[in-house]
Amino acid sequence: MTIVSRPSSVPSLLGGSIDLPVHACGHEPAIEASPWIGEPGTSGRVAVVGAGKMGLPLAAQFASHGWRVTAVDVQQAVVDSINAGESHVGAEPGLAELVRTAHAGGRLTATTDGAAAAAASDVVVLIVPVMLDDEQQPDYRSMDAAVAAIGPGVHSGSVVIFETTLPVGDTRNRFTPQLEAMSGLRADEDFFVAFSPERLYSGAALRNLATYPKLVGGIGGASTARAAAFYDAVLDTEIVAMSTAEAAEFSKLADTTYRDVNIALANEFARYAERAGVDIHEVIAAANSQPYSHIHQPGLGVGGHCIPVYPHFLLSRAPELEMVALARRTNDGQVGLAIKALQHELGGLVGVPILVLGLTYRHGVNELAYSRALPLIERLTHQGAVVSAYDPLLTADETSACCASTWTWGETAPFRAIITQTADPLFPTLDPAWFPELAVLFDGRDSLRDLPLPDSVAYRGIGLPGRARVAAATS
Secondary structure (H helix, E strand, C coil), rough: CEECCCCCCCCCCCCCCCCCCCCCCCCCCCCCCCCCCCCEEEEEEEEEEECCCCHHHHHHHHHHHHEEEEEECCHHHHHHHHHHCCCCCCCCCCCHHHHHHHHCCCCEEEEHHHHHHHCCCCCCEEEECECCCCCCECHHHHHHHHHHHHHHCCCCCEEEEEEECCCCCCHHHHHHHHHHHHHHHCCCCCEEEEHHHHCCCCCCHHHCCCCCEEEEEECCHHHHHHHHHHHHHHCCEEEEECCCHHHHHHHHHHHHHHHHHHHHHHHHHHHHHHCCCCCCCHHHHHHHCCCCCCCCCCCCCCCCCCCCHHHHHHHHHHHCHHHHHHHHHHHHCHHHHHHEEEEEHHHHCCCEEEECCCCCCCCCCCCCCCCCCCHHHHHHHHCCCCCEEEECCCCHHHHHHHHCCCCCCCCCCCCCCEEEECCCCCCHHHHHCCCCCCCCCEEECCCCCCCCCCCCCCCEECCCCCCCCCCCCCC
C-alpha cells in the first residue's frame, strides 16, 4: 500500500455524495513477527479495545490481513459471542462472515482483560465512546477506564492508537501521561502513541475501510511512523501520515463540524424557501450543479454519535467559534419549528393524538444516539399532546422506552397529526385511509412529498411550499 504526507486528490462532484472506489487488497500473505517492529510484509498481534459497532469491523479487518487479534470489551456477552465465532453487530455487510472466518482460523479471540491483551500485543487500538455529559462537555468515563485497563500491559515497543474521536490535544496531554505513569516508560521512545480517527459509517464499515484515506498522527515522529506502518499492513487504502496527533484530531472534528454547519445552512435556506414559496430541493440541486457548491440536505435535525457531538468537542477547547455554536443551535432548533407548525395547523396540542414515524437517528440504523425523535416526543408531550410512535427497527418495548405509546403498522387510529423523523423506505406505503381524523402531515425528511393525501389533510415539509387542507363544504 502507500503512505503519504498529504491525501491524493479526491474526485470532485456536482452535489450529492462522492462514491469512492473500493481498493482491492494488494498485500502478499504476511510473515508473522514477534515482536512486530513495523517491517513491511510482517504481521503481529493487536488488541482492539471496544468491540462494538465500529470496533468489531476493525478487529475483523485486521485479522483478515494476517494479524492475530484480541477484541477487548467490558460486556461478557460480547466477548462470548466473538469467542463463538459470531458477530453481535447486525446490518453490517460482510462482517459476520469475516468474524466467522477469522475465529475459525485462530486469528480472532476476545477477552474482558485489557491488561493481559495489551501485554500480549504489539499494537493496541482503542475505540470506546467519548460522548457528552449534561453540560455538553466531553464525557471521558469510558475512555479513562479503557486506558486504565490497558495501561499496566503497555510494554517496550507497544503502539497505542486512539481511534475514538477526541478533543484536540487529548492524545498527547490527557492520555499519554496516564500511559507513561502506569507503564513507567517514555512515550515516543520506549513505546509509541498516535491518533487515527475512525471514519466509518454504520452499514458500510468494511467498505469505508477500503475507500477512505486513513489519517494518522503521532505524538512524535517515531510514533507516527510506527502507527502508519501498522495501518499500511492492515488496510487497502492510502495512509496519510500527518504532522502531529493534534492535526489528526482536528481533522476529524473539522470534517464532522463542516457537515453540521452545512446542514444548518441548508436548514436556514429551507426556512426562507418556505417563505418564498419555492422547493428547497430544486434550489439545492440547481446550486450544486456548480462544482464548488456542495449544499447538504435540510431536515428535522441531526442525530447520531458524530455530528451532534463533535462540534462540542471543538467548543470545549475554543468557545469563541461562533459559527460552530450557531450551527448546533440551528439544527437543534428544527424540532421547535416543527412543533410550532403543528400548533399553527391544529390551534394547540393539548389532548391531540400525534403519531411520530421513525425513532432511530436515521433510517436503516438501529441506534437511538441523539435521535431527534427523543426531544420531539418529550416536547410534544410537554405541550399536552398524546404521542404514539412507530419504527420498523424497534420492538414495542423499545418504542415504549422512548416515552411513546406503540402504534402498529396498518392499524386504524384517530391521529390528528403525523410527523416523520426518519425517511424509512416503508413510510411512502402509508395509507392515509388508516387515519380518518388526520388533519396535518409534517414531513420532517421530505420523503412523503409525493404521498397522495385527502384534501382535508395539510402537508408541511422542510423547505417545501405547504399544501393547505380544504375545509369540508357545509350544506
